[in-house]
Amino acid sequence: MTTDLSTIRQIRLGDELRALRLEQNRKLLEVTSGLDGWSAARLSKMERAEQPVGPRDLATLLDYYGVTGADREYYENLLGSGPPPKQWWRNLDYxxxxxxxxxxxxxxxxxxxxxxxxxxxxxxxxxxxxxxxxxxxxxxxxxxxxxxxxxxxxxxxxxxxxxxxxxxxxxxxxxxxxxxxxxxxxxxxxxxxxxxxxxxxxxxxxxxxxxxxxxxxxxxxxxxxxxxxxxxxxxxxxxxxxxxxxxxxxxxxxxxxxxxxxxxxxxxxxxxxxxxxxxxxxxxxxx
Incomplete structure (x- = not known):
């Protein structure tokens, strides 16, 4: 059986991206105002792991924050791969x-x-x-x-x-x-x-x-x-x-x-x- 750590990676990646933003003292709107097609709400959802971060999304954010070298590789490893998180409750009436x-x-x-x-x-x-x-x-x-x-x-x-x-x-x-x-x-x-x-x-x-x-x-x-x-x-x-x-x-x-x-x-x-x-x-x- 293959190991699926997508949920864990997604949550940790969101945490790390939020920490990175706060380390640079940037507000959500400040980050996304210069990124085409982005919004503060979208980035907030990514940081809270409510919306998945794709490879292109991650590259855009890391470019913006100026992350390179081994640090960049660390974030890319967190991205991982595999099926999306199991969200069985999404189809419930409430x-x-x-x-x-x-x-x-x-x-x-x-x-x-x-x-x-x-x-x-x-x-x-x-x-x-x-x-x-x-x-x-x-x-x-x-x-x-x-x-x-x-x-x-x-x-x-x-x-x-x-x-x-x-x-x-x-x-x-x-x-x-x-x-x-x-x-x-x-x-x-x-x-x-x-x-x-x-x-x-x-x-x-x-x-x-x-x-x-x-x-x-x-x-x-x-x-x-x-x-x-x-x-x-x-x-x-x-x-x-x-x-x-x-x-x-x-x-x-x-x-x-x-x-x-x-x-x-x-x-x-x-x-x-x-x-x-x-x-x-x-x-x-x-x-």
Missing amino acids: AEAITPAFAEYLALEAEASSMLDYFPSGFPGLVQTDEYAMEMIAAGLDSPNEESVEAGAEVRILRQRRLTDEPALTLEAYFGEVALLIAGDQSVLARQIAHAVEVAQLPNVTLRMVPLSAGRTGILSSGVTLMQFPGDTENGFVFIEAVGGMLPRRTGRDVRRAERAFARVKRHALSPADTITALERKVEELT
Whole structure:
């Protein structure tokens, strides 16, 4: 199977082009005003990886910024080749409601080969039921309406195809014990826990609970997602849970920091078998 890193390259190239522009203290309009057929909106989309950068586009920008030699080769290598990024959500009825930041997350998730997930107070999105997902989304700070809650839940469920479609994503997911204690509806929670047990039976899924007894050293203050990609073991993308969504952290230092955090969580988490036992016991309590 050939490795497709087009999504990763496109995002990194956009980041690098934006950094290059800012290093030269240039505004979008300043750059594009002298380029035939360009606009500030077009360049902005390229920098945010919402529009692909073609070889001619890249050459034009590098000429403008005066990039030559080895530096120019670096940018050209980032351009890479291959099919366009997987954007399966584009055909959804509510695709226009998906923010650029979330679209970036979805594109990377579609390309990832493995993922580490940690959520302190709920089950990770890739193991949620639609009912549970709607409860979680409705409880968000932005007070979503009923339509946006349903749309968000549907996207969350569609994302779960990565666990069964080939090539299947390898998922190692951690959740805090508090997820078993908080629910808007006890029956919804019971079905969610039973579903999590079922998903954990997949050969590519590992589910582990972080008990409250882990204390400060074993419990992170926010959700963290670390994605790794085929043929690119040295790099990855980290997303940190924050108000309004997941914030990307892309540098190697951020990836190493996330790896250390997951290693710490893993030391304090229950084993996969003990996690299943705890979940099954909770289902019995609720039913």
